[in-house]
Amino acid sequence: MNAVVNPIPAPSLAELLRLPPYQAYSYSYPHKTAYRPLQPPRGLRELWAGEPRDSLFLYLHVPFCSYRCGFCNLFALARPELAKVERYLEQMERQLRTTCEALDEHRFVRFAIGGGTPSYLDAAQLRRLFDMVERHATIDLRAIPAGIEVSPETVDEDKMRLCRERGIDRVSMGIQSFSEAEVRALVRPQQRAVVEQAIAAIRAAGVPTLNLDLIYGIAGQTVASFLASIDSALEHCPEELYLYPLYVRPLTGLGRIEAKAEAKFEAKAGARLPLQAEPMDERLALYQAGRDRLLAAGYQQVSMRMFRAPHAPDVAAPVYCCQSDGMVGIGCGARSYTSTLHYSSEYGVARRSVAEILDHYLERDPASFAAADYGIALGEEERRRRHAIQSLLIRPGLDRADYRRRFGADCLDHLPQLRELFAHALAVENGEWIELTDAGLARADTIGPWLASAAIVERMRDYRLG
Known part of the structure; x- marks a missing residue:
């Protein structure tokens, strides 16, 4: 360093x-903003040779969504061309094959598909994704914890049935709020009926663990409205609930809206405002009210964000996370973690930046996937x-x-x-x-x-x- x-x-x-x-x-x-180009690049075979490879985590990143939420700063691209999605799946398989060859003898014991929105893919594309994993990786998806992230408008019974048949036992869905006014404030076109249909499809597929994400700190949200969303979520008895504080970050939709409002104010005032701490807001009160409601419902608090139901399976299992050493990330935007080096593709938030990084990924020679060229040594x-x-x-x-x-x-x-x-x-x-x-x-x-x-x-x- x-x-x-x-x-x-x-x-x-x-x-x-x-x-x-x-x-x-x-x-x-x-954080990924601490990553830089690696000079020289590190060969994956050498990089992983000294690492334990009998209990790895395989993570696949699908950076596509049907829309970009106003708060989202993940590596994701809304509404890509169909041809780009097909090329991306082809490139993912090339990267997966090259990576697994570099790992030599290995075994994956955890699996997740994240994004973006993996369920943006249609059923045939999801099947193709599962097929490539079973073709190239030493993994038994039906015998290990395996999860996928979805959004309500992209869920249907065929996709969820396929996921369950192929071994998915945890589905995580970002709802953010059951209030349509609050999701509009997040620049998120979503209707409650669509959310409830998606939950029904997940439950019908027999997925053992349903996780729902809610956000607090939304413009116009009150303690009462936040608790109403939690109560609506509890009606579906999710095995896990995550409560996320809203962060308005640069280059996100909400960040651009906020920046424009500040620029107008500064122009009117005739000078730039001095730097100051973020003003006090209602997020802590919202968090405390939400935490107390979930504890009263019998949920166990695992972290600031995560709450686990008493009926959740495998309560003694490790907390679900994608940040541990021994994670192998496949796809543009995916991170990989060895004990001494973290690596990935470059990071962007703005649509133009994400599109440029994605295009670079699609143009890569398959042999280039045998080395890490961007990351940080620890x-x-x-x-x-x-x-x-x-x-x-x-x-x-x-x-x-x-x-x-x-x-x-x-x-x-x-x-x-x-x-x-x-x-x-x-x-x-x-x-x-x-x-x-x-x-x-x-x-x-x-x-x-x-x-x-x-x-x-x-x-x-x-x-x-x-």
């Missing part, structure tokens, strides 16, 4: 706690921080004994700043575990960024998003 010259001093936890709790979502560490410090962040933000928390086995010292010696969590009653020591309190979980989007290294923060700050 490049050395950082005179990095900006990191704020203390006490300083961050004076700001609104929603600073950034620590989905994966380091030194020992970053590996320790990654492990601490990922463990701490999910209950039961950070296992100090496991940390010592992995890294040869106690996590409080490597990361003494963790003690600040105890001082602010955001975490407790529970035997060998460091576990976030309820107040700590509520502050997960402050704690995650606070644990990032100065070097990663600097790389992310210098990234020019397209």
